[in-house]
Amino acid sequence: GQNIDQPTEMTATEGAIVQINCTYQTSGFNGLFWYQQHAGEAPTFLSYNVLDGLEEKGRFSSFLSRSKGYSYLLLKELQMKDSASYLCAVKDSNYQLIWGAGTKLIIKP
């Protein structure tokens, strides 16, 4: 079966750095996405990786290792508004998105 694993919840301090991990087992791979979802709102796109390595976009970076079935989302200089759930999703061989359950990130002052 297809599976995406990510921690259920993480806590970090304002101004710090946090890394959210995602491991996946899917039938085929056509890219990995990270989305942010604030409570009660829709998911919004953060990043996309299809090749190994690090993609940086401002305070957010995303890393991919296809051989290990592993990705992480790195958030720097945490702000209170970063409190949200972070969803990892993989496009399989049929270009269907397989979603993880999400990691709820709690930021403390």
Add this chain to the structure above:
Amino acid sequence: NAGVTQTPKFRVLKTGQSMTLLCAQDMNHEYMYWYRQDPGMGLRLIHYSVGEGTTAKGEVPDGYNVSRLKKLNFLLGLESAAPSQTSVYFCASSPTGEIDTQYFGPGTRLTVL
């Protein structure tokens, strides 16, 4: 641009009642999707459409029907609602189905009593 809109935002149904959720997008995207989101689980694809007049089953299609009579609209129907269909429903669209980002609507919170 409004992006993706959904109506209604909230609804309470009794078991056995029917309803239709409406999704509209103004980006002229080819692909549209209906997901449900339940606590502790990832988004699950119910049905999707790769273009006007086409629909296909996703991971959890049972108990739902869809129609895409117009390119910009995608309707999700529940013919006989069950408590197991209590969930938050999200509609999304993308230009194509390959590597494009999906854009989500604000969601519909449905409770079936």
